[in-house]
Amino acid sequence: MKIQNAFRFGLVGTLGVGLGLLIITSIISLQTIIIYVGAALFIALGLDPAVSWLEKKRFPRWAAIVTVLAGVLGVLTAVVFAIVPIIVDQVSKLSKLFPELVRAVNSSTLSVDLQNQFPALDVPALTKSITDYLGGNLSNITTTLVQSGLAFVSGLFGALIILILTLYFTASLNGMKRATYQLIPASKRERFTNLSEQITTAVGRYIVGQAALASVNGVLSFIFLSIIGAPFPALLAFIAFLLSLIPLVGTISGSVIIVLTCLIPEIGSSPKTALVAAIYYLIYMQVEAYFLSPKIMSRAVAVPGAVVVIAALAGGNLLGILGALIAIPVAASVIMIVKQVVIPRQNEL
Secondary structure (H helix, E strand, O other), rough: OOOOOHHHHHHHHHHHHHHHHHHHHHHHHHHHHHHHHHHHHHHHHHHHHHHHHHHHOOOOHHHHHHHHHHHHHHHHHHHHHHHHHHHHHHHHHHOOHHHHHHHHOOOOOHHHHHHHHHOOHHHHHHHHHOOOOHOOOOOHHHHHHHHHHHHHHHHHHHHHHHHHHHHHHOOHHHHHHHHOOOOOOHHHHHHHHHHEEEEEEHHHHHHHHHHHHHHHHHHHHHHHHHOOOOHHHHHHHHHHHHHHOOOOOHHHHHHHHHHHHHHHHHHOOOOHHHHHHHHHHHHHHHHHHHHHHHOOOOOOOOOOOOOOOHHHHHHHHHHHHHHHHHHHHHHHHHHHHHHHHHHHHHHHO
């Protein structure tokens, strides 16, 4: 390759590299906003099937959107006024029991019991190491708690922004789709539109299905934990609901946390309660895997098990919980594109 003007070539190359670095830096700086927008668009796609269903019932588009948004806001309001006070009350009771837990850990009876159960373990030395560490890092622990509180407030602010963006996206989703389709060349627009509609519909159904599975787990957990007398049933059921929103590992993670909580005698639980809870969640996970999930997810895009694992791990590492939530719909969309675009094109060559 012969370079006619080295200065011009170097200048253009430098500007190109600088522009690339500027774009990357801007994306990094705006990553929080991008996450907010992505989460709101993800939720809006989840609400779109409900809007479409109401439209099939001869609701006008605006009436269907208003009905769905009113239902969502009503559910959120009901959660805030019905569940949150119970959870706050149970969290406050749990926090008051922390001193008793600390005293139980430091008590000689517990140390002797642990030493008898694990003769090879030097329990006094281990207890002293933990106490010395906590005493020597008190300022760091306090700083961490303050930062955690600020992160919680920031999370609430982010949730409010996502809620507002979700309202806008849900109301203007069709307009956004049409504007995007206009950017595609006319010769390929029909095929692109058809594939995009399939992807958005499948993603919406997946979101609705995952939310339904999480709701079933949360409601059944509250009923069962209340029956067996588990401590803080509303709080544990809420944890089960939140973690069940995470595909693949959410249900089992919530089950492990609940069973371990039921093992703490200082909060009014017992090993028998933990055993009953463990048996229940083992049965529930089988019912969810072989009955509930196939029934609820039957209309969503099927994703191979290995792809589910890889997508969930990759999404969690990249974007945390949000990445784990959207990883499987993204993987399903990629599989659909490969099946309907890449493979037919390769067969034509």
